[in-house]
Amino acid sequence: MRIGIVGAGMIGSTVAKLWVDAGHEVRIASRHPEELQPLVERLGTRASAGTPREAATFGEVVMLTVPLAAMPDVARDLAAALRGKVVLDTGNAYEKRDGQAARDAASHPQGSAGWAAAMFPAARWVKAFNTVYFKVLEREAHRDGDRVGIPLAGDDREAVETAASLVRDAGFDPVIVGGLERGKEFEPDTRPYNTGMSGRELRSMFGSPVH
Numbered sequence: 206m207r208i209g210i211v212g213a214g215m216i217g218s219t220v221a222k223l224w225v226d227a228g229h230e231v232r233i234a235s236r237h238p239e240e241l242q243p244l245v246e247r248l249g250t251r252a253s254a255g256t257p258r259e260a261a262t263f264g265e266v267v268m269l270t271v272p273l274a275a276m277p278d279v280a281r282d283l284a285a286a287l288r289g290k291v292v293l294d295t296g297n298a299y300e301k302r303d304g305q306a307a308r309d310a311a312s313h314p315q316g317s318a319g320w321a322a323a324m325f326p327a328a329r330w331v332k333a334f335n336t337v338y339f340k341v342l343e344r345e346a347h348r349d350g351d352r353v354g355i356p357l358a359g360d361d362r363e364a365v366e367t368a369a370s371l372v373r374d375a376g377f378d379p380v381i382v383g384g385l386e387r388g389k390e391f392e393p394d395t396r397p398y399n400t401g402m403s404g405r406e407l408r409s410m411f412g413s414p415v416h
């Protein structure tokens with residue numbers, strides 16, 4: 206699958222490697238794409254670097270993995286390009302880092318993912334990959350036994366299934382929690398956040414059906 210990743214930081218570059226290794230074509234973006242050359246050389250021939258717009262256009266699925274406070278700018282630049290696409294939102298609201306954006310996102314009735322999704326009309330929004338520290342993703346992908354769980358929330362069932370399949374390809378266990386508003390159950394300061402819980406543990410905590 207062609208995947209665009211907007212944001213080449215800790216999460217973007219880590220998940221890019223996992224997807225390239227799984228056989229996907231990945232275009233990873235920075236506002237300074239020339240600075241990503243060493244990264245794409247490390248990732249191999251299925252990876253390329255581009256601007257955020259190029260990654261958004263390239264991807265059948267697009268991961269947005271920028272600080273939450275950057276979302277309004279990203280929406281201004283990319284909302285049109287992302288109409289109809291599956292968008293994976295890794296964002297978390299941290300007041301210290303994101304200021305007023307974090308306060309607005311935290312008070313949104315559908316949580317921070319709902320706050321972000323509202324800026325991207327017709328994007329098929331899925332909250333994904335927000336709970337696990339990037340070093341855990343790097344270290345625990347494809348581990349034997351119970352895999353680390355990645356909770357997912359979204360209102361478009363087919364988009365959530367696509368996200369689940371990409372979570373599996375990255376080496377983790379997708380746990381479909383429910384509609385977008387249930388993303389509030391795995392934001393910072395919730396029980397599963399940043400614990401590295403397995404899929405089995407998350408399913409039992411959320412009461413999700415085995416998927």
Ligand SMILES: NC(=O)c1ccc[n+]([C@@H]2O[C@H](COP(=O)([O-])OP(=O)(O)OC[C@H]3O[C@@H](n4cnc5c(N)ncnc54)[C@H](OP(=O)(O)O)[C@@H]3O)[C@@H](O)[C@H]2O)c1
Pocket residue numbers: 211212213214215216217234235236237257270271272273275278279295296297298334335336337338339340
């Ligand atoms: N770090 C983790 O372990 C972790 C785990 C789960 C979830 N998260 C969440 O995932 C999100 C990303 O976290 P991260 O730690 O990967 O961030 P990061 O390392 O700080 O990287 C963020 C990336 O966003 C890009 N960016 C910033 N402003 C932008 C804008 N206006 N337009 C386009 N790109 C912009 C930057 O790219 P350029 O400056 O190169 O353009 C940078 O590469 C955050 O909401 C974070 O809370 C992080």
